[in-house]
Amino acid sequence: MSFSRLHPHRLAATIFAFALSLTPFTTTAVAQQGQNRERAEAPSITSTVSSLVSLGANVLSPAARTVQSDPYYQFRNQRYTNEGLISERDEIALGNQLHVELQKKYRMTNEGQGRANTVGQRVARASQRPNIPYRFHVVQSNDINAFSIPGGHIYVTAGLMKFADDGELASVLSHEVGHVVARHSLKTLQASQFLGGIADLLGSIAGIAGEGAGQLGTAAARIVASGVLATHNREEEREADYLGVRSMPRAGYNPEGMVTMFQKLYQVSQKNHDLLGSLFNDHPDVEERILNTRYEVNRMNNQPRSRRRR
Numbered sequence: 262m263s264f265s266r267l268h269p270h271r272l273a274a275t276i277f278a279f280a281l282s283l284t285p286f287t288t289t290a291v292a293q294q295g296q297n298r299e300r301a302e303a304p305s306i307t308s309t310v311s312s313l314v315s316l317g318a319n320v321l322s323p324a325a326r327t328v329q330s331d332p333y334y335q336f337r338n339q340r341y342t343n344e345g346l347i348s349e350r351d352e353i354a355l356g357n358q359l360h361v362e363l364q365k366k367y368r369m370t371n372e373g374q375g376r377a378n379t380v381g382q383r384v385a386r387a388s389q390r391p392n393i394p395y396r397f398h399v400v401q402s403n404d405i406n407a408f409s410i411p412g413g414h415i416y417v418t419a420g421l422m423k424f425a426d427d428g429e430l431a432s433v434l435s436h437e438v439g440h441v442v443a444r445h446s447l448k449t450l451q452a453s454q455f456l457g458g459i460a461d462l463l464g465s466i467a468g469i470a471g472e473g474a475g476q477l478g479t480a481a482a483r484i485v486a487s488g489v490l491a492t493h494n495r496e497e498e499r500e501a502d503y504l505g506v507r508s509m510p511r512a513g514y515n516p517e518g519m520v521t522m523f524q525k526l527y528q529v530s531q532k533n534h535d536l537l538g539s540l541f542n543d544h545p546d547v548e549e550r551i552l553n554t555r556y557e558v559n560r561m562n563n564q565p566r567s568r569r570r571r
Contacts, residue, residue: 332553333503339443341389346447353393356412358481359490360396363410366485368401373422377434380427381415384435387511389504390442397434405529405536409437410490411446420536424525428518431509436519439504445497446490453489502550506557516558523551 343349374397381397395413400406402418409415415437417430425433440446484490493501502519509516527547529536 332499332549332556336500336503341442341444343444343447346444346451349393352444352447353412354477355481356410356414358477359410359412359485360398360414361478362481362485363414363416367416370399370401370419372399373419374399376427377417377422377430380430381434381438383512384431384505384508384514385413385438387508387513388435388438388442389508390438393441395438395441403536405526407433407437408491409440409446411441411444411450413441415441424529425522426518428514429522429525431512431514432505432516432519432522435505435508435512435514436501437505438508439501440493440497442504443497443500445493445501449489449492450484453487499553502553503557506554507561510561516554516561519554520551520558523547523554527551 343352346352347355377397377399381395385391385395393413395415398414398416399422400416400418403420404418405421405424407415407417407421415434417433417437421433422430506516506519509518526537530547
């Protein structure tokens, strides 16, 4: 994390404690002034704290304002590894088996797959995790949706393929690559011990070669059936937006494509929200994402090229 300043919540707590320490002095001073008035009204602790919090907001808030004005401050200069998770080799093996199970659940189509792969490989190679084998698949569905799983398998619906131009498609695929980069699905699986012992099964997979294929298949089937792969919290979605928009210029795509994609999604949400699919329910508000993306595009435009890698 690149910011060493006080978090806004800590800043508020510090001001509050400072206000309480000053209350006796403030109350005494006001009382002395009140002797010269017929009916002086002593200030309450609440009003004193309120005044000092307001003062603190003006005097001490540059750091807080910087943090609040940067929607992606917590993701800057992050390093992403498989430390504390299963190894990258086992992640890829798990992803391949998950794909086998997902093919049983969804109907895949070759229509548009070449385009998805061409655009997807470009953004994947420009990401912070370019060295794993990415696979891009088109799901036969009119929904406008996309999702990813561990190990580099990424899925986009036929409905989205028709809906988006190449720049907009790049924004969606770079977002999904961002989930893979940050190992979001792996972290979710690790935390989901209540879902039929999935975390224990993943632990038993680590280091297993061909003889463990049956156990790996069983684990993958349980994971897909649980629906846990569709779960990302809003901070993870913001992080994927950040990683995606940062990689787009390196892949040769205008990052404004992410803005126009969000604008089109917003228009669809106003007319027929059902087309957006269930996975969009956990995403931050579209209007917020437009503002965040515009902020980052402007930030990149004002940075020297040598600093745009992160």
